[in-house]
Every structure is written in structure tokens, then in C-alpha cells.
Amino acid sequence: MESTQLVILAGLVIGLVYGSVGLLSGFCLMSSMRGWLTEGDGRLVRSYALAIAVAIAASQFLAGNGMADLGKSIYLQQTFSAPVLFLGGLLFGYGMVLSNGCGSRALVLLGRGNLRSFVVVIVLAIAAQMTLKGLIAPARIALVQASQATVTVNSLPSLLATLGPTEAVSRMLAAAAIVVALILFSFAHPAFRRSPGQIAAGAIIGLLVASGWYVTGYLGADDFNPVPVTSLTFVAPIADSLQYAMLSTGLTLNFGIATVGGVFAGSLATAIATGRFHLEGYSSPRHMLRSAAGAALMGIGGVMAFGCSIGQGLTGVSTLAVGSFIAVAGILLGTTAGLRGALRVQPLAMA
Numbered sequence: 001m002e003s004t005q006l007v008i009l010a011g012l013v014i015g016l017v018y019g020s021v022g023l024l025s026g027f028c029l030m031s032s033m034r035g036w037l038t039e040g041d042g043r044l045v046r047s048y049a050l051a052i053a054v055a056i057a058a059s060q061f062l063a064g065n066g067m068a069d070l071g072k073s074i075y076l077q078q079t080f081s082a083p084v085l086f087l088g089g090l091l092f093g094y095g096m097v098l099s100n101g102c103g104s105r106a107l108v109l110l111g112r113g114n115l116r117s118f119v120v121v122i123v124l125a126i127a128a129q130m131t132l133k134g135l136i137a138p139a140r141i142a143l144v145q146a147s148q149a150t151v152t153v154n155s156l157p158s159l160l161a162t163l164g165p166t167e168a169v170s171r172m173l174a175a176a177a178i179v180v181a182l183i184l185f186s187f188a189h190p191a192f193r194r195s196p197g198q199i200a201a202g203a204i205i206g207l208l209v210a211s212g213w214y215v216t217g218y219l220g221a222d223d224f225n226p227v228p229v230t231s232l233t234f235v236a237p238i239a240d241s242l243q244y245a246m247l248s249t250g251l252t253l254n255f256g257i258a259t260v261g262g263v264f265a266g267s268l269a270t271a272i273a274t275g276r277f278h279l280e281g282y283s284s285p286r287h288m289l290r291s292a293a294g295a296a297l298m299g300i301g302g303v304m305a306f307g308c309s310i311g312q313g314l315t316g317v318s319t320l321a322v323g324s325f326i327a328v329a330g331i332l333l334g335t336t337a338g339l340r341g342a343l344r345v346q347p348l349a350m351a
Helices: 003-025 029-037 043-064 082-098 102-109 115-132 136-148 156-159 167-187 195-219 234-252 257-273 285-304 311-318 322-338
Strands: none
Touching: 003 102, 003 195, 003 257, 003 285, 003 322, 029 043, 029 082, 043 102, 043 167, 043 195, 082 285, 102 234, 102 257, 102 285, 102 311, 115 136, 115 234, 115 285, 115 311, 136 285, 156 257, 195 257, 195 311, 234 285, 234 322, 311 322
């Protein structure tokens, strides 16, 4: 089997597992933040924190042992625009609250029969393509060009290395500090310690991020036909999946598209097998309008931020890139603004 075909097959399998685990556990940053900030339930946010810890530990292990060159990913660039990354994160986070979940969660719920998620996925895909290559692209490019800067330090390990330690030691110290802090945060919560399903979900999804790096960075490292080094992310791949469904004869199937298909299929199979599949729709036109507006903000913001709550929140952060932490700060602030304070989005009945 050629390396490209192996990468696509592995992307499908990773997506299948993510879709199943996501459906069974309810894994979602927005749900995590809402449970923590407004409902007093911190289990889901601890599951998310554990996923970050596992993703960082496993991904940095791969990088340190030459099994994935994270420097070839989009996250560890020497030139980037911190304001655009942050603004994109803000838009994505607030849009996530309006739509009641991120793009990956919409795919999972779509597999369960949630037709509201179909609207979210389609609108997100269109808005993302418009921002990547369409009407909004010139404005995005102008913003980036006006605010980008070239830096010598683009990751936490490289920042530590300026103080004297070697690259390997800097990587180990930076990863260990964050991983230990996140694990302590997760398991300090008694309710989380009594939730084996949430613990398993966090660990599995964190390992899926590292698996994506291994597949694209090691198995796909063909000198004659290399594939982009990437892992779990959903905004651009959802946009590419819609375009591929429409124009497949002119496009190439890739890891991201295979992952998107796998997430939907994994959720669908799990929903049918567990009796969770049932059709749902919008409760009102206002409900649909708000959901679509949120999806548009996620599509635009996700492209500007180079990723979503998974693409930056897990995959980007697993590289320890400075830009990823900036984008995640925007996502968290945008989500918090939508859940609390003057910009709070009034809840509507959604699954």
C-alpha cells in the first residue's frame, strides 16, 4: 500500500474512533466550558484538560524520537500574525456558543441524526472556504500582512532554549510542566476521578492527536510523494470535504477529508448500535438563524486562527507553539463571553 493511501486509511480509522468516543462521552470544549462556568459541573472540562496533557506528552515524545517533525506543521511558523490568531479565536469561540458546539461536535451530532448540525456543518464549510479562497480571503490576507511578524522564538521549548538548555531538555521541561499541571487539575476533582468514561475519553482523544502526527509525519514521510504533516483539525477539512463532495474529480482525497468522513461514520454507527439515533430539527426560525450565524463565525474565525477548539486547542497546543496558545486564549475568551457577562447568549433548547 502506498504511503498516501495508508495515510488516508489511517485518517478514516482515527475519525471513526473520534466519532464513537465523541458521541459516547459528549467530548466538546463548549459543553465543557458551559458545564464548568454555568452549571457547576467540571467533569467535561477535566476530560478536555486530560486530552491536552496526553496529546502534548505523546506528541512531544514522537517529536523527540524523530517519529514526527512537528516543525513542518502550520503551527510552528516563524512568521505569523498574533492579532489575527487571537481575533480568529474570539470569533470561533463566540460562534461556538451561538451554534451550541464546535465543528467536530456538529459532525458527531449529525451522525446521531441532529439535522441542526447539518446546517452548522454546511454553513461552516461555506464560510471557511470564503475565508480561505473566496470573497473574504483578500480581507484576511490584508489583515495578516499588516500585522504579521517574524520571530526567532515560536514555541515554548525554543523560548526555554534561549536560557541555555539544549533543545531536547527544553522540550522535556516545557512539556512536563504543562502536562503535570493539567493532570493535577484534572484528577484533583473528585467527581472526575469517579468518571472512568470521561477519563478514558480524554486519554483516547489525546492519543488520537498523537496518532495523526505519527501517521502524517512518519508513515506519510515519502520523499517522492510527501503528505502535509498534520493531525486532528476540523474547520479547513470540513470545508475541503464539502468541496470534495461537489468536485471530487478535480480534487485529491487527503487525511483531513478522510477524518471528517470517519467522524460522521463512527458517530452514526455508534448511535445506531446504542439506540441513540433519532432525528431532530430546529425549534424556531430564530433558533436556526442563530445557529447558522454561529457556524459562519466559526468558519471565518477558525480559518483566521489556523484551527478550532480541536485543531488549535488540542493539535496546535500539542506542538507547544506560541501561536497556538494565542489562538486558544482567544477561543476561551470568546466562549466565556458567550456564556457569561454582557455578551452572554441566552440558551435555547438544544441537544
